[in-house]
Amino acid sequence: MFGQEALALIFGGLMALTILLYAILDGYDLGVGMLLPLENDKQADEMIASIGPFWDANETWLVMAMGLLFIAFPLAHSMVFKALYLPTLVMLIALIIRGIAFDFRAKALFTHKPIWDRAFKYASLVASIAQGYMLGQYVVGFEQNSTAILFSLLSGIGVAMAYSLIGTAWLIMKCEGDLQVRAIRWFKIALIVAAIGVLLVSIVNPMVNSDVAKRWFNTPAYWLLPVLCVACFAIAYVEISKIRERKWQDTTNDERCWAPFLWTVAIYVLCFTGFCLSFYPEIVPGKLTIWESVAAPQALNFLLWGAMIVIPTILAYTAYSYRVFWGKVSPLQYY
Amino acid sequence: MEETLMLSRIQFAANISFHILFPTITIALSWFLVYFKVKANITKDPVWMRMYRFWVKIFALSFAIGVVSGVTMSFQFGTNWPQFMEKVGNIAGPLLGYEVLTAFFLEASFLGIMLFGIKRVPPVVHTISTIVVAVGTSLSAFWILALNSWMQTPQGFEMIDGVAYPTDWWAIIFNPSFPYRLAHMLIASGLTASFLVAGITAYRLLKGDNKKAPTKTLKISLTAAMILTTLQVYVGDLHGLNTLKHQPQKVAAMEGLWETESGVPLLLFATIDEENRENGFEIAIPKLASLILTHEFDGELKGLNEFEGNHPPVAPVFYAFRIMVGLGFFMLAVSWIARITLARRNELPNWMLKILVLMTFSGWIATLAGWYVTEIGRQPWLVTGVLTVKEAATDIAPSNVMFSLVAYLITYVVVMWAYLHTLLVMSRRAVEVEEISDNEYYSHTQPMKEA
Numbered sequence: 163m164f165g166q167e168a169l170a171l172i173f174g175g176l177m178a179l180t181i182l183l184y185a186i187l188d189g190y191d192l193g194v195g196m197l198l199p200l201e202n203d204k205q206a207d208e209m210i211a212s213i214g215p216f217w218d219a220n221e222t223w224l225v226m227a228m229g230l231l232f233i234a235f236p237l238a239h240s241m242v243f244k245a246l247y248l249p250t251l252v253m254l255i256a257l258i259i260r261g262i263a264f265d266f267r268a269k270a271l272f273t274h275k276p277i278w279d280r281a282f283k284y285a286s287l288v289a290s291i292a293q294g295y296m297l298g299q300y301v302v303g304f305e306q307n308s309t310a311i312l313f314s315l316l317s318g319i320g321v322a323m324a325y326s327l328i329g330t331a332w333l334i335m336k337c338e339g340d341l342q343v344r345a346i347r348w349f350k351i352a353l354i355v356a357a358i359g360v361l362l363v364s365i366v367n368p369m370v371n372s373d374v375a376k377r378w379f380n381t382p383a384y385w386l387l388p389v390l391c392v393a394c395f396a397i398a399y400v401e402i403s404k405i406r407e408r409k410w411q412d413t414t415n416d417e418r419c420w421a422p423f424l425w426t427v428a429i430y431v432l433c434f435t436g437f438c439l440s441f442y443p444e445i446v447p448g449k450l451t452i453w454e455s456v457a458a459p460q461a462l463n464f465l466l467w468g469a470m471i472v473i474p475t476i477l478a479y480t481a482y483s484y485r486v487f488w489g490k491v492s493p494l495q496y497y
Numbered sequence: 498m499e500e501t502l503m504l505s506r507i508q509f510a511a512n513i514s515f516h517i518l519f520p521t522i523t524i525a526l527s528w529f530l531v532y533f534k535v536k537a538n539i540t541k542d543p544v545w546m547r548m549y550r551f552w553v554k555i556f557a558l559s560f561a562i563g564v565v566s567g568v569t570m571s572f573q574f575g576t577n578w579p580q581f582m583e584k585v586g587n588i589a590g591p592l593l594g595y596e597v598l599t600a601f602f603l604e605a606s607f608l609g610i611m612l613f614g615i616k617r618v619p620p621v622v623h624t625i626s627t628i629v630v631a632v633g634t635s636l637s638a639f640w641i642l643a644l645n646s647w648m649q650t651p652q653g654f655e656m657i658d659g660v661a662y663p664t665d666w667w668a669i670i671f672n673p674s675f676p677y678r679l680a681h682m683l684i685a686s687g688l689t690a691s692f693l694v695a696g697i698t699a700y701r702l703l704k705g706d707n708k709k710a711p712t713k714t715l716k717i718s719l720t721a722a723m724i725l726t727t728l729q730v731y732v733g734d735l736h737g738l739n740t741l742k743h744q745p746q747k748v749a750a751m752e753g754l755w756e757t758e759s760g761v762p763l764l765l766f767a768t769i770d771e772e773n774r775e776n777g778f779e780i781a782i783p784k785l786a787s788l789i790l791t792h793e794f795d796g797e798l799k800g801l802n803e804f805e806g807n808h809p810p811v812a813p814v815f816y817a818f819r820i821m822v823g824l825g826f827f828m829l830a831v832s833w834i835a836r837i838t839l840a841r842r843n844e845l846p847n848w849m850l851k852i853l854v855l856m857t858f859s860g861w862i863a864t865l866a867g868w869y870v871t872e873i874g875r876q877p878w879l880v881t882g883v884l885t886v887k888e889a890a891t892d893i894a895p896s897n898v899m900f901s902l903v904a905y906l907i908t909y910v911v912v913m914w915a916y917l918h919t920l921l922v923m924s925r926r927a928v929e930v931e932e933i934s935d936n937e938y939y940s941h942t943q944p945m946k947e948a
Contacts (some may be wrong), residue, residue, distance in 0.1 A: 217608030218564060222605045229597045232575055232582060233590030240579030240891075247576055251901045254569045255908050261565035262912050265558050270919050365555055432556055460663050461587035465594045472598040476606070481499070483606050486617050 193329015195286025294321025519563030588941025604633030696857025747874035
């Protein structure tokens with residue numbers, strides 16, 4: 163049996179890991195959704211096929227993250243979602259429409275396909291912006307004044323850009339030919355915009371939040387993160403340029419097509435770690451720490467024993483599923 | 498905050514009613530798919546693979562809606578019923594947590610392989626994936642019903658400063674109403690899927706689908722329906738007796754019994770007058786309710802008078818119960834008659850097919866009615882004896898809840914329309930599709946080289 167303090171740390175860490183996994187995994191399929199070309203049916207099919215076997219499991223990480231907040235830190239959960247009632251609603255409805263559109267586009271009447279494609283694209287966009295808006299609101303401590311709302315909207319666009327970045331990196335890895343060339347172009351643009359976005363957030367975050375500023379300026383070691391992050395952006399840029407050059411010579415060469423994805427994940431991990439360090443040990447900024455809101459030990463211990471067996475199993479079969487669908491995408495067919 | 502409470506209740510009722518429809522299909526449909534797939538492996542007859550291929554698409558569609566509407570539900574605990582988690586979160590949380598950990602990931606991950614992986618994995622792995630998805634959906638039902646049953650008949654906990662703390666997890670999960678509720682729900686799911694399969698197949702037959710698969714499918718679904726309706730009568734009765742023991746006020750509402758009596762008649766139909774606490778017009782069979790519930794003609798049943806001010810609204814429980822039972826017996830009759838006719842003539846007359854088409858969604862109606870009986874029947878409690886619905890509600894502005902309610906309702910109507918429309922399109926398309934040759938069947942089951 164673990165004590166209350168250890169449990170707060172374990173579940174806090176588990177929740178952070180889950181959110182990060184969600185942002186990476188559902189991030190790339192939301193990104194692919196947003197980029198869906200409405201004018202090119204063949205490419206749209208190919209893009210959808212690349213995320214088909216995964217999106218469902220990816221979204222489960224969101225349920226898991228919310229579940230952990232709800233189970234381990236119930237007070238924080240009700241405080242956060244009372245404040246974010248409407249953006250949560252927007253996100254949920256967008257996720258409903260997106261999930262349905264994904265399944266319907268292939269099964270409905272052929273003439274309805276363009277409608278479902280549109281629904282999928284824009285619902286992916288709205289869901290991403292809503293998530294970013296919620297993140298922004300979290301950072302400003304759920305303030306509702308116009309500056310805070312503007313910041314939250316910018317954060318919404320930032321998250322949508324981050325998802326597009328990882329989405330294009332996914333496409334570079336999974337696709338070939340024209341679509342891959344197109345994705346390389348998208349990636350370069352998204353990378354530059356994302357770099358600006360990360361820079362802006364890094365400046366604004368300590369400005370709006372004095373606690374955050376204190377943590378960063380009192381712990382010099384924290385500054386290693388932004389340095390590493392800049393390095394990742396630079397490496398990603400070099401890698402994409404190499405792939406790009408190769409593309410013009412030989413379209414079948416796919417060496418290192420996974421590199422942009424890998425470096426984007428590295429950027430995600432660094433940014434997210436920075437985010438967590440900015441707020442730890444607070445779970446609702448300025449209001450509640452993980453120690454104050456953790457649930458009863460007898461409840462969390464019961465869940466923890468199961469989680470220790472089940473989570474590695476989940477990771478193992480997730481890895482298996484990615485291995486099964488390894489390599490370039492093939493057309494989706496239901497059997 | 499009365500308005501927020503009312504709107505939150507309507508919204509939650511709408512969400513849960515919409516959500517429950519889809520797991521109700523997928524829990525049992527997944528086992529139909531396992532059956533088709535295993536038969537295909539054993540007999541090598543391509544007809545089984547054809548059945549699998551048609552129904553797996555409908556499964557995928559229903560599953561997707563179930564997942565996304567379920568995500569919505571999980572958020573609503575926090576957004577609209579914050580006190581629920583604060584008071585009983587130490588019990589509800591881990592049960593929901595185990596659902597996500599053991600069921601959600603399992604089904605979602607293997608669904609990818611089941612739907613899109615047949616050419617990429619060996620046949621046995623594909624069959625195992627199909628089984629794993631079915632196990633996952635059933636496990637999901639296990640945890641959700643453990644929580645729901647605990648809310649109905651809570652035990653295994655202690656209250657400290659108004660917050661529930663678990664003392665015995667075994668007692669919490671296997672609470673007194675859990676086995677009955679789980680069995681009742683799983684059979685309900687089986688019936689819903691059976692009638693859905695039978696209804697859509699009957700539609701295909703009516704449209705002139707003369708391939709081998711539809712007749713075979715009809716036989717299987719009607720056999721399942723015949724066995725399950727019969728079983729449901731028995732399990733439903735046991736569940737009722739269990740409810741009488743633990744929630745007598747719910748049974749009194751189901752029976753429309755205002756005063757404690759002996760030799761209580763069974764009301765086939767009545768009009769409920771909540772204001773005067775009596776029934777208007779009644780059609781009744783003397784002493785039957787006592788006989789069913791106490792197994793004695795003159796057995797005494799507690800009336801609503803014993804629980805005045807602390808019992809559920811009577812009319813919705815009373816009417817919903819009659820819809821569920823009435824439909825249940827109709828399903829019983831239809832499945833037996835149709836299955837026997839099919840056994841004798843190897844086909845069904847058109848009028849019988851039409852009845853089956855009309856009953857495609859009868860399982861949905863019966864299941865919803867059943868859930869209204871049990872959920873409204875628990876009122877005013879959210880967790881019996883621990884937390885009332887009123888105490889659990891949020892205090893956010895009613896306009897926000899109104900807004901979200903309207904948004905959800907519009908979304909649900911659109912999704913439901915699209916779902917039904919697509920089922921129709923898929924059924925029509927299936928009629929036109931040629932039978933696939935055996936060669937093609939084998940090419941689907943052989944593992945392909947790495948793409």
